[in-house]
Amino acid sequence: MTNNSELDALFQSLADPTRRAILARLAHGSASVTDLFAPFDMALPSFLQHLRKLEDGGLIETTKQGRVRTCTLRVGALAPARGWMEEQRLLWEGRHDRLEDYLATLLQGPDTDG
Amino acid sequence: MTNNSELDALFQSLADPTRRAILARLAHGSASVTDLFAPFDMALPSFLQHLRKLEDGGLIETTKQGRVRTCTLRVGALAPARGWMEEQRLLWEGRHDRLEDYLATLLQGPDTDG
DNA sequence: ACTTTAGTTAGCAATATGACTAACAATTCG
DNA sequence: CGAATTGTTAGTCATATTGCTAACTAAAGT
Structure with a gap:
């Protein structure tokens, strides 16, 4: 883990x-x-x-x-946090196309009104 | 503050x-x-x-x-945290001049990058 | 209808967090 | 020495966090 x-x-x-x-x-x-x-x-x-x-x-x-x-x-102290965030950013942005795809499917649902 | x-x-x-x-x-x-x-x-x-x-x-x-x-x-959600950390990194490393440049690129969002 | 599946709500308990005051060093200055 | 400065420790308090169980609603499956 x-x-x-x-x-x-x-x-x-x-x-x-x-x-x-x-x-x-x-x-x-x-x-x-x-x-x-x-x-x-x-x-x-x-x-x-x-x-x-x-x-x-x-x-x-x-x-x-x-x-x-x-x-x-301590100048290097933030590095691990920055590393995690950068890691996430790369993953998140790598799936951006899929996200748009997912959002398109959402619009077809019955919950179109708030 | x-x-x-x-x-x-x-x-x-x-x-x-x-x-x-x-x-x-x-x-x-x-x-x-x-x-x-x-x-x-x-x-x-x-x-x-x-x-x-x-x-x-x-x-x-x-x-x-x-x-x-x-x-x-939510893909852009981490941006403020990343922005703060990057800001700090630049300050810590004594590169105050590059800060404005970086902040400008943040405003353009991640999906404008090719 | 009844059951299973998927998620929600309510309420409880242990611990962590972040603030305070009061009293206590330890160092420096007159 | 005596007093001010600088920081520390101890103890209290309110609230937030993070976990739990039990009971519940809502949608699907049979």
């Missing part, structure tokens, strides 16, 4: 606007927790949970120096 | 192995609920919840004819 729990964690990490925003911001460069946190309207511990989730999912790395923890993107 | 709840739902839909497997299977062609359900080791109502989630998230379409409900992929 394709029981790829890495993809579970990856997509789960991306399924939250706070975490996507963190990633987008980190794309412009590493940043401390406080800097990252600044634009968000939530309590710091809540924010830290998101950071931890990103770290657990391998999307970011963090290192602490003194009191400051610096967060950095 | 970019509070894009469409991406929330999309990534959430993909964050489950059952749902990814359904999508992968549907990529090979439309199928009835019973056919789709066959390889899974769970109760049918549990499975139906996944199907409903995929439908609510716009990833599949279903139509019922007689007692049989047929499920079909």
